[in-house]
Amino acid sequence: MVEALPPPEDMPEEILRTEIITEARSPIDGKLLSAAEYAELIASLQLDSPPEPMVSSDIKYLLFLLRLRSQIRLILPFLDFSF
Template sequence: MLGVTIFIFTVLTSTVLNFQWGAKTIALPPPEDIPEEILRTEIITEARSPIDGKILTAGEYAQLKAKIQERTFPPKLSPRVRETVFLLRLRSLIKQFFPFIDI
């Protein structure tokens, strides 16, 4: 009999607590929040420069992107820098196959 009353008490307590906690989680967002659907359709008229982070208009941003895309070729490097890069790549390749060699 004591077990049945404890069971009933537990069920009633959990039911009451669920109703109290559930009310807090079903709340709607505040009315001043702009819905995500509206934010997705908003036209962006300004952007930030990928180079220095300055605020640009849409036209300036388009010009900057076009200017950046024109530079598709790699920049010219001095022969000494090219040789150094080649040797570093060769060193990393050798270290993969022979990790015990101190280069």
């Protein structure tokens, strides 16, 4: 029964959850960073991310029509949309 208990040097999870993390590792090269350096690096990486791809208005309109058609088919399944 005693073997099932964790070793006395293990810190309880409740204490570990309240611990404030003061250093981190860089996601790029794994170097140790302070909390401020890590925050700056993450902010710069988010700024360097590519912008969302632009979709033309014609494609947006076609997608709208396809969604509308699928909703109409749910309500009126006997209509024939094959054209």
